[in-house]
Amino acid sequence: MNERIEKAYAKLNLSLDILGLLPGGYHELCSVMQSVSLCDRLTIRSDKGSGSISVSTDKAYLPGGEKNLAGRAARLFLRHAGITDADIDIHIEKSIPVGAGLGGGSSDAAAVLRGLNAMFGAPFPLSVLEQLGAQIGSDVPYCVQGGTVLAGGRGEIMQQLRPMPHCGVLLCKPAFSASTAELFALADKRTISGRPDTNGLLSAIEKGDLTGICQRVFNVFEEVMVRGRDEVLRIKELMYDCGALGASMSGTGPTVFGLFGDIEGAERAETELKKHWADCAACVPMEKICIN
Ligand code: C5P
Secondary structure, three states: OEEEEEEEEEEEEEEEEEEEEOOOOOEEEEEEEEEEEEEEEEEEEEEEOOOOEEEEEOOOOOOOHHHOHHHHHHHHHHHHHOOOOEEEEEEEEOOOOOOOOOOHHHHHHHHHHHHHHHHOOOOOOHHHHHHHHHOOOOOHHHHHHOOEEEEEOOOOEEEEOOOOOOOEEEEEEOOOOOOHHHHHHHHHOOOOOOOOOHHHHHHHHHHOOHHHHHHOOEEOHHHHOOOOHHHHHHHHHHHHHOOOOEEEEOOOOOOEEEEEOOHHHHHHHHHHHOOOOOEEEEEOEOOOOOOO
16 A cells, blocks of 8 residues: 655635636636645555545535546546556545635645656656646646746646745635636626736746735736625725735635735734634745656
């Protein structure tokens, strides 16, 4: 039996813009993505067997087996590597909120691709793991390596950027969850007026200018969303009152992130926000994971 622990980090969209429609109904995005230290913990076991895949989590409402993105990732990996004589068992301890805009399911799937690749002697380079990831979900290619990335296309065209400067991050999720597909459908029906200053953000990242980065965090879905919008705006306001240098929603929401000068600042704000929202987590940015 072979066993490996993999951490699956949450992702933020420092900026998120929709540029248009792609063939197949997907949307062309332009997003600066950032991984943070809040993570799920996966225990991946492989044993001699006949290709069975089991997935369990510590959250009863999440699907197991190949209905879970982690199980789909394992199946795809085994098939692509031509492995037929192994059983895979995955257990996920969830810390990343579900349906939150933090890429938790995508990150779990990416962690399975990374973990199995390491356990089976690294048959695939990063690019192949990313291509496999793209078959599972739009955020999975990014989550394979994470770090600070400019993502385009459906999310699979990626450019690594200079790592984000040290800072504190506070995540706060309202008590409802968002459906990604629904939010994209809503976006089709609306004219979006506010857009992120992506070039300004890229230049601030290149300079290591935390203030410049914080001034430019922006997500078009804040304008698109209907249900819960007021709550998201209230969280942002409280983040700023508590000293955030910047705050925005991540992905299709509803989690709001605030950026602070240091982790202590994020933790102080956490104490205040927790009086109103239970689901808060202070964390820090993560650099990319090195593969091969
Ligand atoms: O790729 P993923 O399965 O995570 O996407 C979930 C849904 O989000 C898709 O079914 C699609 O409706 C929408 N989506 C999109 N354009 C993207 C990413 C996601 O329209 N670039």
